[in-house]
Amino acid sequence: MTKSERLFERAVKRIPGGVNSPVRAYGAIGETPRFIDRAEGSHIYDVDGHEYIDYIDSWGPMILGHNRPEIREAVAKACEKGLSFGCATQIEVEMAEFICENIPHIEMIRMVNSGTEAVMSAIRVARGFTGRTKIIKFAGCYHGHSDAMLVSAGSGVMNSGVPDSAGVPKGCTEDTMTAIYNDLSSVETLLESNQGQVAAVIVEPVGANMGVVPPIPGFLEGLRKLCDGNGVLLIFDEVITGFRLAFGGAAEYFGVCPDLVTYGKIIGAGMPVGAYGGRKEIMELIAPVGKVYQAGTLSGNPIAMTAGLTQLKLLKEHHEIYTQLEERGRKLYEGIQEILKKYQAPCKVNWLGSLGSVFFTQEDVVNYESAKSSDTSAFAEYFKYMLSRGIHLAPSQFEAMFLSAAHGEEDLRRTLDAVESYVVRFAQTKRL
Incomplete structure (x- = not known):
């Protein structure tokens, strides 16, 4: 054995x-x-x-x-000061400044501890900003294990609210609707039948949790147009594609600008971390300055921020x-x-x-x-x-x-x- x-x-x-x-x-x-x-x-x-x-x-x-030696050495040096403080630190400010200064569609960003938490928070602020409750996701796109996102990936375009996990009450997912990836008409149908009720469309700009499924030409551009025409926010879940397809992620790669974007482990160089960001007018709704509550005791952990910022700077310097x-x-x-x-x-x-x-x-x-x-x-x-x-x-x-x-x-x-x-x-x- x-x-x-x-x-x-x-x-x-x-x-x-x-x-x-x-x-x-x-x-x-x-x-x-x-x-x-x-x-x-x-x-x-x-x-x-x-x-x-x-x-x-x-x-x-x-x-x-x-x-990677540069990241390992930066982390070892940061560890000498302590592993966690639960207080504000300089490195989290530097991380936020670096991302906002280099990613055009992000004016403000909030650090969290995982991609799941980033998506959950982005959806909450999208609902708070629009005053609407419904969300459109796509079959086969994974957005973490928060209750609202665990909707049956096999459901038809007009089906909604079917939990994909035991322990998730139907009420938690009844405002989550499922469209067909690479099919704009399925999104249009949902928007037309739920006029004035949809807060956001969330998508993996490149499907990467049903195997790799790229967007067909015009799909992401079409989503942007549909969202603009219906007062709906477009959320790119870039937990996989962020800083990978290009430094600016799928948004840069395809030339399509989302309203909100979520990131995962890549901004921590593999350490547990996530983030969500976007336009200032949306992000300023988040507590403590706004009415949308979201918190995380260990968010912006100095060790994870050190690892992540070191990696992002290397990617920026070596395009x-x-x-x-x-x-x-x-x-x-x-x-x-x-x-x-x-x-x-x-x-x-x-x-x-x-x-x-x-x-x-x-x-x-x-x-x-x-x-x-x-x-x-x-x-x-x-x-x-x-x-x-x-x-x-x-x-x-x-x-x-x-x-x-x-x-x-x-x-x-x-x-x-x-x-x-x-x-x-x-x-x-x-x-x-």
Whole structure:
């Protein structure tokens, strides 16, 4: 029995499912989670000493790679002063100034402790600003586990208020309506049937929680137009895309300006943190200056702010990182696509910049319904094979792959070799 297996045996006795987040569970692919001991650059190492090329990147924030020396040293220095004060600090002011001075659509920002908290707070202030209650989200877009956002991703465009989790009262979600990603007509229908009642449309500008599903041309622009025409705020959930697709996130990448934006772990360089920001007239409604209450005892934690600001400054100073990530993403994901085409494997590859997914389906994946056509059992076989070849992927068909600046040519070559080896092996047995 491996150390990871022994740790999992211990974990399931004290932690629900043996993991502190469902995304870490390996149950869907019939494996035991690998318990990670350390990480460096593009590689992680488990407690059994196995080395993997990592395409999870702590679910996105390690855009510069793991254990970046400049960030590690800045954090160690900050720790010498103390870990937490529960009081205002200089570093949180510097973080807010840096983001607002460099992201044109953010005039004010509030730090929180997670992406979930950022979304929950952004929706609250949107309701406070508009005086309306209803929210439109999209099937397959994940916005954290607050009650109002846990609405059945499989619901039809006209269905609303169906909780997607036990313990969520229907009353908490009855004002949440679900539209179809990449389908403007579904949004228009909801707006027309709920005139004067919708506070905000919230969207992952690039779907990254149903696998990677980019917006079709005109979709985000159309949302902006529909929101403007109906007095509705547009919220970009950039927990995944923020500071990753471009320094200004998806808003910069696509040239579409949201009213509010939410960020997650990337602004903490992987430490627990989140933020929401936008126009000053909206953000000034937040307590203590406004009527919308939101608080967080540890928000703006000095260690997380130090780590995050160090990373953001590095990204700003080295803008070429984004060009490099685009090039590496193209090489990796186009390479996978060419291999699948060569062997006529019934799979699709979606990618945008450093984000990508392999879908085990013959359908073009443009929304949640088409993503659900994927053969999850085939993905499980693929995942296990890749893991055996030292390639660390998310243990779910519906999660993204993340490239970092630390991924080099050798990493990409090894990954493409493993993909081709898998496709040859399993195509011969007709399991693909």
